Amino acid sequence: AQTVTQSQPEMSVQEAETVTLSCTYDTSESDYYLFWYKQPPSRQMILVIRQEAYKQQNATENRFSVNFQKAAKSFSLKISDSQLGDAAMYFCAYKRGGSNYKLTFGKGTLLTVNP
Amino acid sequence: DTEVTQTPKHLVMGMTNKKSLKCEQHMGHRAMYWYKQKAKKPPELMFVYSYEKLSINESVPSRFSPECPNSSLLNLHLHALQPEDSALYLCASSQVYLGTYGYTFGSGTRLTVV
Numbered sequence: 404a405q406t407v408t409q410s411q412p413e414m415s416v417q418e419a420e421t422v423t424l425s426c427t428y429d430t431s432e433s434d435y436y437l438f439w440y441k442q443p444p445s446r447q448m449i450l451v452i453r454q455e456a457y458k459q460q461n462a463t464e465n466r467f468s469v470n471f472q473k474a475a476k477s478f479s480l481k482i483s484d485s486q487l488g489d490a491a492m493y494f495c496a497y498k499r500g501g502s503n504y505k506l507t508f509g510k511g512t513l514l515t516v517n518p
Numbered sequence: 519d520t521e522v523t524q525t526p527k528h529l530v531m532g533m534t535n536k537k538s539l540k541c542e543q544h545m546g547h548r549a550m551y552w553y554k555q556k557a558k559k560p561p562e563l564m565f566v567y568s569y570e571k572l573s574i575n576e577s578v579p580s581r582f583s584p585e586c587p588n589s590s591l592l593n594l595h596l597h598a599l600q601p602e603d604s605a606l607y608l609c610a611s612s613q614v615y616l617g618t619y620g621y622t623f624g625s626g627t628r629l630t631v632v
Contacts, residue, residue, distance in 0.1 A: 436620075440620075445625060448608065448610075448623035449623075453620055504566045504568070504573065504612075505566075505574070506563070506620075508561060510559070510560055511559075511560055
């Protein structure tokens, strides 16, 4: 079974600084996708960034980027120039390729941004 | 329209009540999902509908009854719930062949069972 591990229950960062959230996963599949979701106090799960396993290039979305190390099964999220609005719970998630629907989530990392 | 709309946002119900949660999307997504989320925990999958047919039931107790009347609407009927069923219930939708696009989630219904 696939598992997703987020080893940092909580992290904090100063506004305008950079923070990296870690995620590792375990799978025997070659076709899969990885996601980072953000859940602020408003409760809505928001897709931050996504990565296809077959792409070597790391995904980037504005201030958010990932470091995807396929051999190490690592998928960390870097947030640059942190803003107060980045404060949220961040979940790493895995999905097997094909028409499989199930997202497997990590336990989450609570990010605090200090002014 | 790129939203998943859930109603109500908050619900308090007694253990003998019957209530329903509603979820609506107009993105043309043909897969829809119910998740349950306890505080400070990740979401747990409950049900998946694909093309309006129940595709996955993650061994959810029968006091939770999903329904997908059409491609835009997903309901979750609740009956004889227990206090431990109190949680945030999230609806999501996606293209059937999910690929890289992930799910679009609603903002959830906060359910309290008293």
